[in-house]
Amino acid sequence: MKIDKKKSLHYLKVSLVLGGIASISALLIAVSYMICQPIIEENEYKRLVQSLANIYGDDKTYEELGSIDDSSYSYLNAYYSASKDDELIGYVFSSEGSNQYGSISMLTGINPNGEVDKIYLLTNDQTYPDKIQNDYVDPFNKGEISLDDIYIGATFGAELIKNMANQASQYYMENVLKQ
Amino acid sequence: MDIFVSFLLAIISSMLIDNVVLSRFYGICPFLGVSKKVNSAFGMGLAVVFVIVLSTVICWPIYTYILVPANVAFLDTITYILVIACLVQVVGLFIKKYSPSLYKSLGVYLPLITTNCAVLGVVQSNSDLQLDFLMSLANALGTSVGFLIVIVIFSCIRSRFESSNGPKAFKGLPIALMTAALMAIAFMGLKGMI
Amino acid sequence: MERIKNKKLQNLFKGIIKENPLFVSVLGTCPALATTTSIEGAIGMGVLFSIVLICSNILISLLRKLISEEITTPAYIVVIAAFVTIVKLFSNAFLFELYSTLGVFISLIVVNCIVLGRAEAYASKNNVLDSLLDAIGMGIGYTLALLSISCIREILGSGMISFGKILTFIPRFDIPILKYVNSVGEVVYDYSIPLFVQPSGAFIVFGAILAIISAITSFKNSRKKIKEKIMLKEAK
Numbered sequence: 186m187k188i189d190k191k192k193s194l195h196y197l198k199v200s201l202v203l204g205g206i207a208s209i210s211a212l213l214i215a216v217s218y219m220i221c222q223p224i225i226e227e228n229e230y231k232r233l234v235q236s237l238a239n240i241y242g243d244d245k246t247y248e249e250l251g252s253i254d255d256s257s258y259s260y261l262n263a264y265y266s267a268s269k270d271d272e273l274i275g276y277v278f279s280s281e282g283s284n285q286y287g288s289i290s291m292l293t294g295i296n297p298n299g300e301v302d303k304i305y306l307l308t309n310d311q312t313y314p315d316k317i318q319n320d321y322v323d324p325f326n327k328g329e330i331s332l333d334d335i336y337i338g339a340t341f342g343a344e345l346i347k348n349m350a351n352q353a354s355q356y357y358m359e360n361v362l363k364q
Numbered sequence: 365m366d367i368f369v370s371f372l373l374a375i376i377s378s379m380l381i382d383n384v385v386l387s388r389f390y391g392i393c394p395f396l397g398v399s400k401k402v403n404s405a406f407g408m409g410l411a412v413v414f415v416i417v418l419s420t421v422i423c424w425p426i427y428t429y430i431l432v433p434a435n436v437a438f439l440d441t442i443t444y445i446l447v448i449a450c451l452v453q454v455v456g457l458f459i460k461k462y463s464p465s466l467y468k469s470l471g472v473y474l475p476l477i478t479t480n481c482a483v484l485g486v487v488q489s490n491s492d493l494q495l496d497f498l499m500s501l502a503n504a505l506g507t508s509v510g511f512l513i514v515i516v517i518f519s520c521i522r523s524r525f526e527s528s529n530g531p532k533a534f535k536g537l538p539i540a541l542m543t544a545a546l547m548a549i550a551f552m553g554l555k556g557m558i
Numbered sequence: 559m560e561r562i563k564n565k566k567l568q569n570l571f572k573g574i575i576k577e578n579p580l581f582v583s584v585l586g587t588c589p590a591l592a593t594t595t596s597i598e599g600a601i602g603m604g605v606l607f608s609i610v611l612i613c614s615n616i617l618i619s620l621l622r623k624l625i626s627e628e629i630t631t632p633a634y635i636v637v638i639a640a641f642v643t644i645v646k647l648f649s650n651a652f653l654f655e656l657y658s659t660l661g662v663f664i665s666l667i668v669v670n671c672i673v674l675g676r677a678e679a680y681a682s683k684n685n686v687l688d689s690l691l692d693a694i695g696m697g698i699g700y701t702l703a704l705l706s707i708s709c710i711r712e713i714l715g716s717g718m719i720s721f722g723k724i725l726t727f728i729p730r731f732d733i734p735i736l737k738y739v740n741s742v743g744e745v746v747y748d749y750s751i752p753l754f755v756q757p758s759g760a761f762i763v764f765g766a767i768l769a770i771i772s773a774i775t776s777f778k779n780s781r782k783k784i785k786e787k788i789m790l791k792e793a794k
Contacts, residue, residue, distance in 0.1 A: 224651040
């Protein structure tokens with residue numbers, strides 16, 4: 186009986202110490218989270234607006250029109266309008282998709298006719314990011330190749346970009362143009 | 365069919381093309397430390413395969429269904445390391461009770477796997493790249509089998525060095541690192557295949 | 559007073575040369591090979607590592623009387639993981655380029671053998687001041703080791719030392735050594751060896767440095783032995 190009490194006291198002390206350590210750590214983490222999280226979100230928003238300017242230039246005003254939660258348009262996140270002096274230049278769709286090599290998040294510029302104008306990659310975790318940028322995205326933006334010329338040696342990444350851009354265009358034709 | 369093909373391609377790509385040790389640098393400490401004999405290297409590799417696959421299967425649902433909806437995705441590191449440490453202890457006890465011979469051959473490496481960068485690295489990169497369950501599983505399988513292949517090859521080469529003559533300054537670790545460099549160049553030739 | 563001060567200084571400096579964690583006891587090699595493709599990445603990684611090491615050493619040394627034998631492992635893991643999470647949050651907020659360059663390797667400080675090893679071997683047995691000095695010494699030693707590897711890799715591999723790409727509070731400029739790109743964008747001369755920024759280059763540089771250190775150590779040992787032999791002969 187005496188041994189049991191000593192052992193249970195020992196276990197109680199051990200669990201108290203562990204609990205104390207866990208609560209100290211949780212307190213420190215919570216304090217730093219409260220300090221850092223607003224800054225992280227603000228930086229993300231600033232980077233988003235700065236990158237939206239890559240599609241149509243930074244002399245346009247960009248306005249968020251809405252977020253897209255439709256599961257049949259699984260890549261798309263939100264869309265924005267780009268206008269200069271109250272004249273509508275085009276629309277920008279932000280989308281995110283992934284395949285077995287990683288995820289890509291990008292912006293697609295759609296002109297008022299529904300055609301894909303420009304593509305800008307925000308993050309590219311694929312295995313050949315430079316190849317995708319130099320051999321697919323840059324020539325497409327200059328107008329030298331079309332969206333279907335995906336056989337550049339990093340085929341899966343290029344195909345993912347093509348699918349995301351086409352989905353943005355499709356969403357525009359079916360939902361926005363009809364309004 | 366499409367899913368199956370992409371699953372297989374993902375396994376091959378993380379096993380050979382973007383190899384975990386020679387290209388992504390995850391499991392170097394045990395790679396240099398345990399690979400003096402082929403038997404111990406093989407045992408270590410098998411234990412790593414087991415632990416990585418099991419921890420991915422447990423950690424992915426925890427991340428997707430508990431951490432993300434509760435908006436505390438930044439606690440993923442702590443959760444993963446605690447899960448891995450518990451898993452390694454439990455697996456060790458299990459093996460010790462049900463198969464003492466297996467415990468004798470690979471049980472001594474199980475505590476070492478807790479501090480293996482490959483385990484935490486794979487699980488953390490699964491959640492950083494935001495892969496779905498099938499791709500995470502493919503990543504885990506490919507990574508661990510790639511680790512097994514590379515550590516067995518390396519130990520075969522290294523066990524020859526123990527009994528050969530070379531410059532005295534290079535004995536031991538430096539010549540092993542040069543061998544690893546040559547292996548890395550060899551595996552680099554596989555890039556661009558997929 | 560003089561002897562105590564000397565001992566503490568020795569404690570601090572032993573982590574830099576005599577017991578350098580990366581080159582002497584070969585620990586913590588995973589980040590050493592992966593983050594040293596650029597000098598700025600190496601400095602960033604070394605500083606973040608030192609912060610985690612110092613904080614965890616202090617906290618574990620404060621709590622060393624309370625932590626009993628059975629719960630050392632989970633207790634150390636929780637403390638170290640907490641500090642790594644804090645460092646991750648702060649670097650995500652204030653040093654975003656460093657955070658996205660180092661990626662997974664900031665999280666991998668948790669399983670770094672040096673941090674766990676120092677906690678178990680030193681901080682659990684000595685008081686706060688000694689643990690703090692030990693941590694500072696180890697941190698400086700690790701950072702210097704990373705810096706030496708990355709200097710060689712960046713100068714030989716990409717030809718120029720670039721500042722301001724990753725640590726964005728430094729103004730952006732390049733020092734051209736083996737490769738010079740003028741302001742128009744055309745390459746004037748390029749003698750760099752790109753192998754050294756690939757993974758195989760990391761292995762080569764690390765192996766070469768270890769070989770040099772082992773050669774220097776054995777040379778010193780042989781000189782010591784010769785001196786002892788001479789002294790023994792003279793004593794006869």
